[in-house]
Amino acid sequence: MARIIVVTSGKGGVGKTTTSAAIAMGLAKKGHKTAVIDFDVGLRNLDLIMGCERRVVYDFVNVINGEASLNQALIRDKNCKQLYILPASQTRDKDALSQEGVGKILDALKKDFKYIVCDSPAGIEKGAHLAMYFADDAFVVTNPEVSSVRDSDRMLGILASKSRRAERNEEPIKEYLLLSRYSPDRVKLGEMLSVDDVQEILSLHLLGVIPESKSVLNASNSGIPVILDEKSDAGQAYADIVARYLGEDRPHRFIDDKKGFFGKFFGSK
Amino acid sequence: MSTDPHKTPYAPSVLEFKSSTFSVPVLVLSSDDLVAIEQQLQEKISLAPEFFRNSPLVLDLQELNKKGYDIDFAVLADIVRKSGLLPIGVRGGNVQQNKQALELLIPVYSIHSSGVSADTQKQKTIMPTPEPVTDSASTTLITQPIRSGQRIYSSGDLIILAQVSAGAEIMAEGNIHVYSTLRGRALAGVQGNTEARIFCSDLQAELISIAGNYKISEDLDETVRKKPVQIYLQNQTLIIKDIA
């Protein structure tokens, strides 16, 4: 059965698009046919992070409007044959997406793909609502600061009450916490919340901690999802996250500042 | 079968009158000071803005008229509407007030006088509606966390087995039990039941209230914060007691 994963947060700039690109690539590299969809209509970011911006001909909105077929709009990733990208439109406004249209596209993708990753726009308005509405799993990306945690909590309330699963009284969306841009040094200085603080406030299953890392910016500048940078801490963090999501039991790391020590023990394969 | 030629024989009936009881807040007024009324109404609403938004309301003028005060019903209705509430009835009004109400298309209800005079009952600002409540049926049980922005209302007791986040609001006409951390706002006895209590296993609430008597986070004593407590009303004062 195909699973729809929404990468969401409420707040903007916390690392949703970075995460969407990384986990979609990670799942595809594990051999699962995966599609990643950019719901951020009007901004269009995902294709840049995936390095396929020059190959965008048709987009999500074209498909919804019947101006292009799904196959015409899907872009096959240059690094991994199992990965496809459905880019957002840069020219349209948010209202171009409709619930019915999105539902149809997801249904069609479900026939062909194992995982469908939905990169949500910020906020709790229409775009974010559509990105999460059909989801089976939610990756809630949170930064270790009070406002981001509060926004995530709000988003969790929306997942639990406004999703299709909630409306149909089905099993609720599975929720996972991804704590991103984590910096143990700053936690020590009291400038950031700790993993424990965030987990206590949200009481949510922690899928992984992604450290604040220069490698993320390098990766997005070169249009390669950071998970392909296997030597980088952020890349390894995302690899762990994908493995844990698929059922592997891996110890958490990047929580203390003993990077070297943990790196040696649980480092790249 | 119908003999009416315009009606198809299998046309299902499209309406039906049924009798149903609703639980509606009643605003009992005891002064004709419109400025004070407006101000105090705003204060009450600010305690649970989501709950009161577009809430129906019955205005009770009995007390007021008994004291010999007169009030312009049209002005009163206007104040109530401006506060975001929807007046749907008046009771205990005089002839003039009832006439004004009907002109504003607001129905006039009769007082359910059960022999107990309002004086001996010693009413509070919000009076419970005279609707019979079946206790067990109206208890609400929730097993999922209540997140920021969510609002829960129970017409009886409310039992929550998970945490209540900051920015969430839980309300009950009866008691509230939270078997986890309470960080949001908890309002028990919202229809005026002064016997209602709040129980929680970790008190970090933004606001607690019983029958309109409230405390905000800042007023909570450090000795009870983050403790399992029960909260009840004694002589109109909130008592917070450690139950560890």
Ligand SMILES: Nc1ncnc2c1ncn2[C@@H]1O[C@H](COP(=O)(O)OP(=O)(O)O)[C@@H](O)[C@H]1O
């Ligand atoms: N782990 C990280 N370390 C450092 N910078 C990061 C990290 N994750 C994201 N960023 C940066 O934060 C910014 C916002 O990231 P993005 O994924 O676009 O967030 P969103 O999609 O939630 O708005 C980008 O500049 C990105 O490079």
Ligand SMILES: [Mg+2]
């Ligand atoms: Mg984004």
